[in-house]
Structure formats: C-alpha cells, structure tokens
Amino acid sequence: MKTVNLDQEIRELIADIIEMPAEKIEPDAKLVEDLGMDSMMALEILATLEKKFKIKLPEEDLPKITTLNKTIELTKKYVK
C-alpha cells in the first residue's frame, strides 16, 4: 500500500468520524483538545482502521490515537 494513499485514507476516515472536513485536520492537532473527539469516536476510529486495513489493534493502543500523525504512525506498525 502506498504511504500517501494510506495517510490520506486515515485522514478521511478520521474526518468522517469526528465530522470535520478532511483538509482542516492539521497532522499534529490534538484530536481531543483541538478537534473535539470523544472516547467513543476514538473507539470508532480504531474499529474502522481495523476493518479498513484488516488489522488488529490492541486495546492498549486506543490512547495512542491522539493526533492524525500518531494514528498514521500506529496504523503503519500493523499494516503489512
């Protein structure tokens, strides 16, 4: 999978869940404090990442979904 595509797909996936235009998500903006994400949205992001990329993210990784960049970094650890 091309990195650019993966980055963009994750951006769009997060944007859809937090209900915000994808282009407005700054890579290092804090999803909770800056963009209004709540814990259920974080879980939805995790579940959607798993489904989209056919990966399994452990429950302990949920707190790592803090910014777009961190989420991309986390996903890349598991995507082959």
Added chain:
Amino acid sequence: MSSNVIEARQLDFEQIKEIIPQRFPFLMLDRVVDIEPGVYVVGIKNLTGNEWFYQGHFPGKAITPGAMISEAIAQTGIIFFHTARPTLRDVTYLLASFRVRFLSPVWPGDQMRIKVVPIRLMQGSGILSAEVSVDGRQVVKGQFGLIAKPNREL
C-alpha cells in the same frame, strides 16, 4: 441476579427486567430468543396497535417511531454487553453514538427481530452492529456505541 440468567440462551420478559433498567413506557424488548455471549444477542419486540406512541405518531396513521426502534436496539445492546462482560456490574449503559439506516416503515402488528453483534468490544465500551428485521425482511441496519459507566461516576 441469579447466575442462570447469564448462562441462559434465552430470556423471558421478567429476566430482561433483571438486566435492563428501562420500564414502561420505555421498555422495548419482550423476549431474548438467542444469546451467544460475546458473539450475538437476538431480541424480539412485538408491536401492538395499543403502544402508547402510536397515539401521537401519527394520529390516523400509526407508524413506529425511529426513536423507539433505536431504543429497542440499544436495549438489545445492553443485554449483549451484560452477557459478554459478566464482571461488569453496577453500571449504567449510555448510548454514545448511533448511525443507522431506516430502510422500511414498521407498523402495528409487526414483530421486530433485533440482532446485535460486536464490531469492536472493549472492557467498558463497544461498537456494536445492529440489524432489525420484520418477517425476514431487513428494516433497519447500522452501528452504535455503548459505554458502561460505573454508577459511582454518574
């Protein structure tokens, strides 16, 4: 709660009331017909023309409100969580997200069959998938999130 309620594959109306706190006019589950803990729960709700909400939704044209179908889904979700997480007790379940499509109207006389399966289950929360059918025809599908909030935190 007796342990046989947790181990049962079916729940009657009284057993449902041992698990979920909702009561008339907000109890939207008559029976649970199949449980595989952590895998799925199937509940049913029989809708009669006497349901209180048909008085206003709509006068002269009774159609089941989507809000009440959503409530039936959420209550099936509570049963799912309760059976999937037997150590989780003294909690209140809060609906945290809800994305469903209402595909067809549901009428008085219909029996809703509500199936809930997990998409992603955590210790105290989960994203669940719901499908409601009437006579084998899918009428609602979608997903929702539930959070089990300890009562001491509420």
